[in-house]
Amino acid sequence: MAQQPGQAAWSIIDAKALGRFMPPVFPGEKSDSIEGLAVQLGLDPEKLAATVRAFNAACRPGTFDHAVLDDCRTEGLTPQKSHWARPIVRAPFYAYPVRPGITFTYLGVRVSDRARILYQGKPSANLFAAGEVMAGNVLGKGYLAGIGMTIGTAFGRIAGTEAAHAALG
Ligand SMILES: Cc1cc2nc3c(=O)[nH]c(=O)nc-3n(C[C@H](O)[C@H](O)[C@H](O)COP(=O)(O)OP(=O)(O)OC[C@H]3O[C@@H](n4cnc5c(N)ncnc54)[C@H](O)[C@@H]3O)c2cc1C
Numbered sequence: 001m002a003q004q005p006g007q008a009a010w011s012i013i014d015a016k017a018l019g020r021f022m023p024p025v026f027p028g029e030k031s032d033s034i035e036g037l038a039v040q041l042g043l044d045p046e047k048l049a050a051t052v053r054a055f056n057a058a059c060r061p062g063t064f065d066h067a068v069l070d071d072c073r074t075e076g077l078t079p080q081k082s083h084w085a086r087p088i089v090r091a092p093f094y095a096y097p098v099r100p101g102i103t104f105t106y107l108g109v110r111v112s113d114r115a116r117i118l119y120q121g122k123p124s125a126n127l128f129a130a131g132e133v134m135a136g137n138v139l140g141k142g143y144l145a146g147i148g149m150t151i152g153t154a155f156g157r158i159a160g161t162e163a164a165h166a167a168l169g
Helices: 034-041 045-058 131-137 147-168
Strands: 009-014 029-031 093-098 116-119 122-128
Touching: 009 034, 029 034, 034 045, 034 093, 122 147, 131 147
Parallel strands: none
Antiparallel strands: 009 093, 029 093, 116 122
8 A cells, every 4th residue: 555656545345344343433435336436536437346356256255254364365366365355246335545654663762751852861951752752662562552642641741741840940
């Protein structure tokens, strides 16, 4: 997806996939046909229909289970969809715009426990950091749900308090 023009893509599902994943924030586009969906998305209807046909033809029969890494996969597609691959055939069809994102870089500036930026190992008197730019101090790898907001909130409060103290002398 990151290699696509504008780093933009569409996630297309059919009626049987609804309710199988976390509800999207935005409603997306809906149509009774793939060609109709393409028109709504500003895509070439023939090309999109051919792409979906190729995907459907590549789906191997399996036992669908969205709660585990099931055996529903594609064969002959690059990249392969290794699980949860089911033909997109049941109307209505839905499309959601998607983009790649970096949840955490695990990098950033080093800070003290008072959110003071460490410069050459020493805590700065008047430079503070909170949130993603210093999340690497907390996260080495992986993460818990909500930890981005937690780091931002907890260290934002600490950094704000410390900055106010620094400003007041
Ligand atoms: C796809 C995705 C999903 C995520 N899901 C979750 C989740 O479910 N739960 C969770 O807790 N965390 C999640 N995170 C992580 C979380 O969103 C971030 O850790 C958090 O938003 C970081 O907040 P922040 O205020 O530090 O930085 P940001 O939210 O990145 O804010 C930085 C702001 O600074 C602005 N800015 C940059 N440069 C300048 C400049 N020179 N001048 C002025 N403004 C500037 C930017 O435009 C931006 O608005 C997710 C992240 C991504 C990308």
